[in-house]
Amino acid sequence: MSSEALTQKIASVFQSVGATTLSFFEITGRLFLFMMNSVNHMLRPPYYPRLILRQMIDIGFYSLPVVGLTTLFAGMVMALQSYSGFARFGAESAIPNVVVLSITRELGPVLAGLMIAGRIGAAMAAELGTMRVTEQIDALQTLSTNPFKYLIAPRLIAGITMLPLLVLVGDIIGVLGGYLVSVHTLGFNAATYIQNTWNFLSFMDVFSGLVKAAAFGFIVALMGCYHGYQSKGGAQGVGAATTNAVVTASILILVSDYLLTVAFFSQ
Amino acid sequence: MTEIMTPTCIEMKNVHKAFGSKVVLDGFDLEIKKGESVVIIGGSGSGKSVSLKSILGLLTPDSGDITIDGKSVLSMSGSAREKLNNRVGMLFQNAALFDSLNVWENVSFALMEGEKLPRKKAKEIAIEKLSLVGLSPEVANMSPAELSGGMRKRVGLARAIAHEPDIIFFDEPTTGLDPIMGHVIDDLITHCVKTLGASALTITHDMASARRIADRVTMLYQGKNIWTGPVDQLDDSGNPYVHQFINGLAEGPIELDISR
Numbered sequence: 001m002s003s004e005a006l007t008q009k010i011a012s013v014f015q016s017v018g019a020t021t022l023s024f025f026e027i028t029g030r031l032f033l034f035m036m037n038s039v040n041h042m043l044r045p046p047y048y049p050r051l052i053l054r055q056m057i058d059i060g061f062y063s064l065p066v067v068g069l070t071t072l073f074a075g076m077v078m079a080l081q082s083y084s085g086f087a088r089f090g091a092e093s094a095i096p097n098v099v100v101l102s103i104t105r106e107l108g109p110v111l112a113g114l115m116i117a118g119r120i121g122a123a124m125a126a127e128l129g130t131m132r133v134t135e136q137i138d139a140l141q142t143l144s145t146n147p148f149k150y151l152i153a154p155r156l157i158a159g160i161t162m163l164p165l166l167v168l169v170g171d172i173i174g175v176l177g178g179y180l181v182s183v184h185t186l187g188f189n190a191a192t193y194i195q196n197t198w199n200f201l202s203f204m205d206v207f208s209g210l211v212k213a214a215a216f217g218f219i220v221a222l223m224g225c226y227h228g229y230q231s232k233g234g235a236q237g238v239g240a241a242t243t244n245a246v247v248t249a250s251i252l253i254l255v256s257d258y259l260l261t262v263a264f265f266s267q
Numbered sequence: 268m269t270e271i272m273t274p275t276c277i278e279m280k281n282v283h284k285a286f287g288s289k290v291v292l293d294g295f296d297l298e299i300k301k302g303e304s305v306v307i308i309g310g311s312g313s314g315k316s317v318s319l320k321s322i323l324g325l326l327t328p329d330s331g332d333i334t335i336d337g338k339s340v341l342s343m344s345g346s347a348r349e350k351l352n353n354r355v356g357m358l359f360q361n362a363a364l365f366d367s368l369n370v371w372e373n374v375s376f377a378l379m380e381g382e383k384l385p386r387k388k389a390k391e392i393a394i395e396k397l398s399l400v401g402l403s404p405e406v407a408n409m410s411p412a413e414l415s416g417g418m419r420k421r422v423g424l425a426r427a428i429a430h431e432p433d434i435i436f437f438d439e440p441t442t443g444l445d446p447i448m449g450h451v452i453d454d455l456i457t458h459c460v461k462t463l464g465a466s467a468l469t470i471t472h473d474m475a476s477a478r479r480i481a482d483r484v485t486m487l488y489q490g491k492n493i494w495t496g497p498v499d500q501l502d503d504s505g506n507p508y509v510h511q512f513i514n515g516l517a518e519g520p521i522e523l524d525i526s527r
Contacts, residue, residue: 127367134365138325142357143377143426150380200481 034226039098041148042156051150059120059217063166066119068111070140071170074107075099075177095188096196099178104205108171109163110257113216116163117249119182121224124155125245127240128228152225156218163217164210171206208264215260216253221250273300275337276434277322282331283490291317292328293490297353299378302527304460304467306477306498309487310521317488319436321522322468324348335434340417342359353381356432356465358456360439364411370397370422371407377430398409400455421455428459435460437469439475447450453479474513486512488521 082098128151132136139146175197182188224245231241277299284292291314299305320326324340333340335351342498364373372379374396375389384392389505394404400421403449410420416494420440440456441449453476460467468478477484478498485495486509494506501513511519 064502131365134361135359135364138320138323139359139363139365141325142323142352142355144352144381145376147343148350 005039008230017218022211023144024154030230031226033149034229035222037148038152038156038222038225041146041151046149047149048154050156052157054196056162057115058123059158060162060165063119063162064169067166067170068173070111070115071103071108071174072177073100073109075174076109076181078102078174079186081183092195095186096178096193097200099182100175100197100201101205102257103174103178104171104201104209105261106209106257109173109212109216110208110253111166112163112170112213113220113253113257115254116159116166116217117220117223117246120159121220121245122242123250124221124224125228125231125242126238128225129231129241132229132231133234133238139247147229152229155221155225159217160214161217162212163220166264167209167213168206171209198218204264211264212257212260215256219252219256220249223252273286273302273322275299276301276303276335278332278334279318279322280332280334282318282328282333283433284314284321284326284328290490292331295331295487295490296370296492297485299466299468301466302464304457304469304482306481306484307468307470307487308472308474308477308484309470310472310512313487314490315472315487316438319468319470321440321490323355323436324352337463350362351428353377356418356435357426358423358427358435358437358440360442362419364414364419364422364426366411369407370409370411370414373411374407374425374429375413381430392429393425396429397422399428399459400425401451412483414496416443417452419450420444420452423426424455424459425451427461431463433463433465435463435465435467437467437471437480439469439471439514440480441473441474446475449473449476449481456480474515484512 078096082093082095084096086098088171128137131151137147137151141264142149179193179197182193183190216252227245227248228238231237234252271472275298277297279295282292282295283290295314295318297307297318298303305317307315308387309417317326318503321328322335322340324343327341340348340351364370365376371390371393375384376386378392379386379389387511390407394407397404397406399453402418402421402425406414406418406422411422415420424440427437437456438454445453456467456469458479459465467480469477469479471480478501481498483495484498484501486493486506494504494509496504501509504510507520
């Protein structure tokens with residue numbers, strides 16, 4: 001290989017690294033600006049109570065079956081798995097604690113967050129994306145209505161407030177799942193199980209889970225709105241926006257879950 | 268002589284806009300007098316929509332100035348822009364009706380959100396505006412998805428005029444309609460514009476429609492304004508580009524750029 005070709009090759013490597021870095025910063029910058037703009041409009045009036053309520057019903061009420069089923073089975077599996085593991089060194093009595101802690105701290109918020117990312121994040125991206133490509137967002141602006149206030153703020157508010165409530169319900173159902181398996185198939189005493197569950201549960205366990213849930217609700221709504229709002233190029237663009245909304249929301253949920261866990265529980 | 272006396276409503280001066288390396292507007296000038304109906308004609312991809320969206324504030328030009336009633340709209344704050352938009356109505360190409368709302372909520376959207384009218388009153392006005400565009404009150408409670416193309420255009424028109432704007436924009440009002448429905452929509456547009464005494468800007472490549480709507484026609488080609496004149500001088504413009512375009516000739520100075 002001649003030295004000229006080699007230089008060119010090396011230059012092109014640097015070029016592609018540079019281009020990737022630049023586009024990474026461009027995307028994070030744009031996302032950050034979008035987030036600041038959204039939060040700004042979310043906090044200041046005018047508010048749209050009707051729209052907020054509609055989003056709350058969509059996110060909160062209609063997601064109950066999905067979240068309930070997910071956490072129910074998560075609790076049941078937790079009980080079975082920890083039994084088969086703990087029985088080896090005679091620690092079966094720890095099962096109620098393990099179930100309630102893992103559900104309230106981790107599984108409840110994370111599973112609910114991921115389910116909502118699939119259910120709500122995708123729907124938001126598809127709806128806003130369609131509105132974008134059919135010029136409905138432009139139409140809003142020409143009708144003197146700020147799309148950030150009218151479309152995005154209600155979704156963010158509903159996401160932040162509804163996910164903790166969903167997770168609270170999910171926590172209870174998840175613990176119930178663990179209880180059902182433990183009492184009916186593993187032969188635990190019902191009263192002891194409930195007492196052990198209750199004794200070891202601290203306020204912080206539930207509270208940290210609910211804070212996580214609020215953060216995940218914000219992430220899901222923000223990603224759904226961002227990708228939908230920025231989408232272009234017809235049906236294909238809306239499809240891509242939907243995929244991106246779910247994928248980025250899921251990844252960010254897991255990343256922020258780690259960071260929040262560090263913030264809450266690492267001394 | 269009245270033309271000299273009429274004040275200017277919208278003016279675009281030397282507006283440039285490019286997307287990446289693709290130059291769309293390349294020094295575009297346009298003047299619309301108060302109460303005048305101007306039509307921009309031009310081929311697909313010639314920058315008609317971009318010029319309209321720049322005036323509406325949906326796009327920001329790279330350079331040049333756009334004024335409405337002498338005030339530059341480019342340096343306006345968000346709230347001043349929203350206030351200005353209260354005076355503006357826009358009919359989108361595919362009507363862009365909000366499909367989460369029914370027909371009357373669409374029509375009276377600006378009244379309910381902007382002027383905070385109670386819903387009952389807003390509905391009455393919506394039904395009145397619907398009758399102006401030839402739609403019966405039963406349509407009011409339908410959802411936009413149930414409407415045909417012509418009906419959607421009518422609802423879009425009713426929405427554009429509901430808050431009685433004095434500036435109205437029409438983005439290809441007849442595209443996608445059959446010739447008869449196109450004619451009906453044109454008549455509605457001229458009627459509404461005249462009744463409101465509004466200034467109107469229409470972009471279209473439908474020549475029959477342009478002749479019916481326009482007081483004045485301007486032709487946009489490769490990002491520049493290449494001819495402007497009263498609609499009755501369209502046929503003897505002396506401009507070979509205009510001649511080719513209005514007669515739809517395959518041969519002429521305009522080269523079809525297939526890649527656009």
